[in-house]
Amino acid sequence: MAQRQEQEDARTDVTEVAPNILRMQLPISMPGLGHVNCYALIDDEGAALVDPGLPGSSTWKALQDRLAQAGLRAKHVHTIVVTHSHPDHFGGAVRFVRESGAKVVAHRNFRFGLPQSKPEVSVEDLEAHAAEIEDRRAA
Numbered sequence: 001m002a003q004r005q006e007q008e009d010a011r012t013d014v015t016e017v018a019p020n021i022l023r024m025q026l027p028i029s030m031p032g033l034g035h036v037n038c039y040a041l042i043d044d045e046g047a048a049l050v051d052p053g054l055p056g057s058s059t060w061k062a063l064q065d066r067l068a069q070a071g072l073r074a075k076h077v078h079t080i081v082v083t084h085s086h087p088d089h090f091g092g093a094v095r096f097v098r099e100s101g102a103k104v105v106a107h108r109n110f111r112f113g114l115p116q117s118k119p120e121v122s123v124e125d126l127e128a129h130a131a132e133i134e135d136r137r138a139a
Contacts, residue, residue: 006033006036010025010028010062011035012025012065013069014069017039020042020043021039021040021041022040022042023037023038024037024038024039024040026052026054028054036051038050038052038066040070041081045133046072046077047078048078048081049063049077049080049096050083051082052093052096053091053092060092060095074096075100077100077102078101078102079102079103080092080093082105090106
């Protein structure tokens with residue numbers, strides 16, 4: 001049987017899948033998986049990352065390498081988007097919050113595993129922020 005794409009080892013190159021949307025494969029060591037896809041959405045303020053992989057130094061090092069290929073550093077990441085609550089998709093979010101002050105956008109019921117924790121930013125907050133930026137540009 002053919003190997004599924006997510007079972008393959010992480011590629012080290014960065015792929016532009018659409019204008020200003022970069023796919024970065026991050027290595028993971030989980031049964032049946034060889035990598036997780038992380039996406040960088042490039043904009044005028046830097047980048048938003050979607051699903052920044054597992055926590056830990058090996059993922060962080062891989063992310064720094066992939067970002068560098070795109071001419072970015074951790075300080076350029078302003079937003080982390082978490083699609084769902086698997087640790088290989090949200091584990092790196094806290095490090096970006098610490099390193100760059102990135103906002104975390106997730107479903108309102110998402111938690112980092114602690115009952116009292118809340119998402120830092122809701123989708124509604126993100127929409128309001130985008131409207132503020134548009135207002136500033138128009139002024």
